[in-house]
C-alpha cells in the first residue's frame with residue numbers, strides 16, 4: 001500500500017542529505033586546503049632530511065624492502081590523504097550529529113523534485129504545495145538537537161508535514177458511535193462501482209464484532225441488481241436487510257430500516273444510496289430528503305484510492321453538494337501512489353475514516369494518521 005509514495009518521500013530524504021553533505025564539502029575547502037598546504041609544506045621540507053636518512057637505511061634495508069620508493073615524494077604521497085580524510089570524516093560527523101544547517105538554497109531542488117513527484121502521484125496541487133511549504137519551514141536553518149542525525153531530522157519533518165495534511169478533521173469515530181443515541185444511522189454516498197456495497201458489508205461485520213446489532217438498507221433503488229448484490233452480503237454475514245423494489249424511494253427504504261431498528265432494538269442502520277446521479281442538484285435533493293426523513297447521524301462518502309485525483313475531485317463535489325462527515329477510501333491495497341489518501345482530507349476538510357484494504361469482510365482498517373505516517377516514513 002502506497003509504496004510509490006513511500007519511495008518518493010525516501011528519495012527526498014536522500015536528496016536533502018546529499019545536498020547538505022555537498023554543501024558542507026564546499027564550505028570546507030579552506031579547512032581542507034589549509035591542511036593540504038601544511039602537508040605539502042611538510043612533504044617539501046622532508047626530502048632532504050629524509051633522503052639522508054633513507055639513503056642510510058636503504059643501505060641496510062634495500063634487500064629486505066625493495067618496494068619502498070626511494071623518491072623524495074614518498075612522504076608527500078602518503079600525507080595528502082590525511083587532510084582529505086579529515087575533511088570528509090568531519091563533514092560526515094557534523095551532518096550525522098545534526099550540526100549542519102540546511103539552507104533554503106540547498107532545499108530548493110529536492111523540494112521541487114518532491115513536489116513534481118507528488119503531483120505525478122496524483123496528490124492534489126494545493127496539497128503538494130502545502131507539504132513542500134511545510135517542509136521548507138521546518139527544515140531551513142533550523143537549530144537541531146545534536147543527538148539527532150540529519151536523516152532523522154528530515155524524516156521527522158516529512159512525517160510532520162504529512163500528518164498535518166492527512167489529519168484534517170479527524171475525530172474519534174468509535175466514540176461517536178458509542179455515545180450516539182441508538183439507532184445510529186449511517187448513510188453511504190459515492191459513485192457506483194467503487195466498492196460502496198462491500199464497504200457497508202465490511203462495516204456491518206466490524207460493528208457486529210464490536211457487539212452492536214446492525215440492519216442494512218438498500219437505498220440504491222436505481223440500479224438493477226443492487227438488491228441481489230447487497231442481499232448476498234447480508235446472507236453471508238447473517239445481517240438483516242431492508243429493501244424495496246427497484247425504482248422505489250431511497251428515503252422510504254431508509255425510513256423503514258430505522259423503524260425496524262427502533263422496533264427491534266437494533267443499534268446501527270447502514271444505508272446504501274444510488275451514486276449515479278447526474279447533477280449535484282439530484283444528489284442534494286436525494287440526500288436532503290433522506291436528511292428530512294431519517295436525519296442520519298453521519299453521511300460517509302466512499303470512493304476508491306486507485307482513482308487518485310478523480311477520487312479527490314469527486315469527494316469535493318459530493319461535499320459541496322451535500323455535506324459529508326467523513327470518507328472511506330476503498331482498494332487502498334491496490335494503490336501505490338496514495339494521492340487520494342494524502343489529498344482528500346485537506347481538500348474537503350473532512351477526514352478519511354477507513355481504508356478498504358482487500359476484498360474480504362475483515363479488510364477494513366481504521367485510517368490512523370500516525371500509523372499511515374510511520375508506514376510512509378520509517379525504514380522497514
Ligand SMILES: Nc1nc2c(ncn2[C@@H]2O[C@H](COP(=O)(O)OP(=O)(O)OP(=O)(O)O)[C@@H](O)[C@H]2O)c(=O)[nH]1
Pocket residue numbers: 191192193194195196197198199229275330331332333334355356357358359363
Ligand atoms: N482489492 C479491493 N477490492 C475491493 C475493495 N472494496 C471493494 N472491492 C471490490 O470492488 C468490487 C466492486 O465492489 P462492490 O461493493 O461490488 O461495488 P459496486 O457494487 O460495484 O459499487 P457500489 O455501488 O459502490 O457498491 C468488488 O469486486 C469488490 O470485492 C478493497 O478495499 N480492496
